[in-house]
Each structure stands twice: as C-alpha cells, then as structure tokens.
Amino acid sequence: MSGEFNLIEKYFVNRQPQRKDVLLAAGDDCALVKAPGNVEIAVSTDTLVAGTHFLTEANPAWVAHKALASNISDLAAMGATPAWVSFALTIPEVDEAWLAPFCDSFFKLADYFGIQLIGGDTTKGPLSLTLTVQGFVPEGRALRRDGAKVGDWIYVTGNLGDSKAGLEVVLEPEQNRAKPYALELEERHYLSVPRVLAGQALVNLASSAIDISDGVIADLKHILKRSQVGASIDVSCLPISPELCQFTSDIASAQQYALTSGEEYELCFTVPEENKGSLESVLSHTGTKVTCIGQIRPVEYFELHNNGEPLSWRLTGYDHFKAN
Structure with missing residues (x-):
C-alpha cells in the first residue's frame, strides 16, 4: 500500500x-x-x-x-x-x-x-x-466447554436478544427504525461490553463457559456436545430488556430473540449445585447481572419449556448477514 x-x-x-x-x-x-x-x-x-x-x-x-x-x-x-x-x-x-x-x-x-x-x-x-x-x-484453571455435568445450573450474564433487534434495524431501517427503542438497540448491537471481570470471577466456580456469539441456544449446544450432556431451558427465565419487549411487542417474540440473537458477547456458563450459593457473592464486585435459565440434563436430552409447559419452537442460532 x-x-x-x-x-x-x-x-x-x-x-x-x-x-x-x-x-x-x-x-x-x-x-x-x-x-x-x-x-x-x-x-x-x-x-x-x-x-x-x-x-x-x-x-x-x-x-x-x-x-x-x-x-x-x-x-x-x-x-x-x-x-x-x-x-x-x-x-x-x-x-x-x-x-x-x-x-x-x-x-x-x-x-x-x-x-x-x-x-x-x-x-x-x-x-x-x-x-x-x-x-x-x-495454569490449569481456564474455563472450557467440556466440564458441564448433569445437575449443573445454566446461567447467562446480562440481557439477551437486544443485538438481534439492533441488527434488524441495521438491515431493514425503513421497516424497523420507527419501532420503539430502535436506535438504542442498534447501538447495543455494535457496543457490547465483554464480561472480562465476570469470566475471571468464575474461574474455580463454573464448570464450563462460552461467550454468546451465535445465540444462546446455539452456543449452549457447543457446551452440551463437548461435555456430552443435555439441557432443559425455561424461557420464562430468560433475561430480556424492557426495550426489546417494546420493540417486538410480545413476550414470545422477545423470548425467541433472546434464544437466537448472535453477537451478544454475554457469557453462558454452568455451575455445580455446590457452587450455586457462592455465585452472587463471587460476582458482586463485577457489577454483572446473572440469570439462571435452566439445568444440565442427561445426554441427548434437550427441552425448551415455559414454566414447565413444553414448547415446540424450532429455532436456530445466529447467521452473519450477507452482503447486498
């Protein structure tokens, strides 16, 4: 050059x-x-x-x-x-x-x-x-994807789904820019905050971890595959921002955004039962919101439910948008 x-x-x-x-x-x-x-x-x-x-x-x-x-x-x-x-x-x-x-x-x-x-x-x-x-x-303490065990609890940091809504504003501005909080969600798509302090705090506490770049439902499956386990997810527990709820206008759509939104750069991690009680105190200095969204189950078991009511949603993870 x-x-x-x-x-x-x-x-x-x-x-x-x-x-x-x-x-x-x-x-x-x-x-x-x-x-x-x-x-x-x-x-x-x-x-x-x-x-x-x-x-x-x-x-x-x-x-x-x-x-x-x-x-x-x-x-x-x-x-x-x-x-x-x-x-x-x-x-x-x-x-x-x-x-x-x-x-x-x-x-x-x-x-x-x-x-x-x-x-x-x-x-x-x-x-x-x-x-x-x-x-x-x-040495020997890195969080990995292959440590989840049956009975571990599944957590995520922050809120989920905002990045997907922001991406829709980017790709289809005429259709979406007039929706509530469109500009705020577009900004959140680009300006995520890496959860470095939370990740460091989870060393010796979490059994597995991954960052959410392809959507929690897709990225969690990477943990399940590497750990040879399954999972049960309660969509009613998904952390969803008020802005996303207003953008999508109904809770079921917001929950599906939360499950499939990519480029969130939040963490999804699993915690053994014996460490669950320590989680809040360990993370207190990081200022990071964490939410339990489900539990690890035996291999080949994967369930989405809403307060115990099974769901038949067929959802896939995030796919990078293609050039025009």
Missing part, C-alpha cells in the same frame, strides 16, 4: 503506554513479549468483513469497538486476563475520515482493558479486520 508506513506511524504506533511484559512492540520482524510464570496463554483470532459482519457505511467507531470487543469476549469466556492484540487491516484506500474515529475507539477500548497493540499489518483491498488477542489464565 502506498504510504503504508506513514499510515502505521500516524494511526497505530505510540498510541498506548508500554506494558512491562512487552519487550518490543514495533520496529522489527516480530513483537517480543514475556509471560509471567505459572500461567497459560489464551489466544483467539477473528476476522470481520465489510458486508458480512458490518455494513461499509457503519460508524467506524462502532466497527472498531465491535471488532475488538468480540475478541476480548473470547478471552472472558476462558476466564483470561487480556494482555496483547495484533491487528491486520485490509482497506481499499487511506481514508483519514474513517481511520481517525476507528483508531480512537479501538485504543479507547484497548486501554480500558489494559491491552497493548503489539503488531499487525496493513494491506490494500476490500475492507476487513483480523485481530488476534492473547491473555493470561492461571
């Missing part, structure tokens, strides 16, 4: 304080970092493509937040402490009106979670973003 190094120097270099564990962040072929002892390093990579994960005309500050938050959420689901990020940006041309708010938002979120950008690449081409985040988790 013409002016590649000028672009990197202007927008990405010397934007943050130097972490003590970063020995070399820029200026050579590789970054050099030093991990403390008795930890494991959690690594996650995601790509966001214009027209698939966000519209090209979307607010660049919101796009930056969404890109980094989605990766940080993967670390949160493992109970990890974020540390470093590498970022590869493919962009059609150097557009300073787009880059300036994008980078301001990117570094604001990175600084909030103590993450330092340690390297990456810039390339000319269709707009896409690839991030690799790394963090620390105490």
Whole structure:
C-alpha cells in the first residue's frame, strides 16, 4: 500500500503506554513479549468483513469497538486476563475520515482493558479486520466447554436478544427504525461490553463457559456436545430488556430473540449445585447481572419449556448477514 508506513506511524504506533511484559512492540520482524510464570496463554483470532459482519457505511467507531470487543469476549469466556492484540487491516484506500474515529475507539477500548497493540499489518483491498488477542489464565484453571455435568445450573450474564433487534434495524431501517427503542438497540448491537471481570470471577466456580456469539441456544449446544450432556431451558427465565419487549411487542417474540440473537458477547456458563450459593457473592464486585435459565440434563436430552409447559419452537442460532 502506498504510504503504508506513514499510515502505521500516524494511526497505530505510540498510541498506548508500554506494558512491562512487552519487550518490543514495533520496529522489527516480530513483537517480543514475556509471560509471567505459572500461567497459560489464551489466544483467539477473528476476522470481520465489510458486508458480512458490518455494513461499509457503519460508524467506524462502532466497527472498531465491535471488532475488538468480540475478541476480548473470547478471552472472558476462558476466564483470561487480556494482555496483547495484533491487528491486520485490509482497506481499499487511506481514508483519514474513517481511520481517525476507528483508531480512537479501538485504543479507547484497548486501554480500558489494559491491552497493548503489539503488531499487525496493513494491506490494500476490500475492507476487513483480523485481530488476534492473547491473555493470561492461571495454569490449569481456564474455563472450557467440556466440564458441564448433569445437575449443573445454566446461567447467562446480562440481557439477551437486544443485538438481534439492533441488527434488524441495521438491515431493514425503513421497516424497523420507527419501532420503539430502535436506535438504542442498534447501538447495543455494535457496543457490547465483554464480561472480562465476570469470566475471571468464575474461574474455580463454573464448570464450563462460552461467550454468546451465535445465540444462546446455539452456543449452549457447543457446551452440551463437548461435555456430552443435555439441557432443559425455561424461557420464562430468560433475561430480556424492557426495550426489546417494546420493540417486538410480545413476550414470545422477545423470548425467541433472546434464544437466537448472535453477537451478544454475554457469557453462558454452568455451575455445580455446590457452587450455586457462592455465585452472587463471587460476582458482586463485577457489577454483572446473572440469570439462571435452566439445568444440565442427561445426554441427548434437550427441552425448551415455559414454566414447565413444553414448547415446540424450532429455532436456530445466529447467521452473519450477507452482503447486498
């Protein structure tokens, strides 16, 4: 890319304080970092493509937040402490009106979670973003998907379904922008808050965990498959915001949004009976709302019910929207 190094120097270099564990962040072929002892390093990579994960005309500050938050959420689901990020940006041309708010938002979120950008690449081409985040988790204590046991309780953080409603506003503004709280829900689609503190608090308490990127009904099934168990979900317990209820206009629709909404970046996790009583006190310092929505059952058993009344809803998880 013409002016590649000028672009990197202007927008990405010397934007943050130097972490003590970063020995070399820029200026050579590789970054050099030093991990403390008795930890494991959690690594996650995601790509966001214009027209698939966000519209090209979307607010660049919101796009930056969404890109980094989605990766940080993967670390949160493992109970990890974020540390470093590498970022590869493919962009059609150097557009300073787009880059300036994008980078301001990117570094604001990175600084909030103590993450330092340690390297990456810039390339000319269709707009896409690839991030690799790394963090620390105490040795042998990472939250995983394969630890759920029959009898464990199923919990989620935050509210569910808002992101799906916000996405409908993004994709069909003429039809949905006049609905109650449409603008607020659109913003929530982009500006999720990774549950890092909650994930860290759940280490040694939860038996399994996953972040909700494809909808709780789809992501929970990843836990069920890896743990070889089943589940019973009471939809009357799903945490739903008042704004979503008014947007959808009926509770059953709001419950279905809550089950299938992707890109929420809340956590779904399981807790053994003996740890259930400790959950509220352990999470009290995080300010995170948690809700019990069901219980783990024997393998191949999966049930949705409403206060004990079976439901026959056939629901699938979130699918990234396609380019026009």
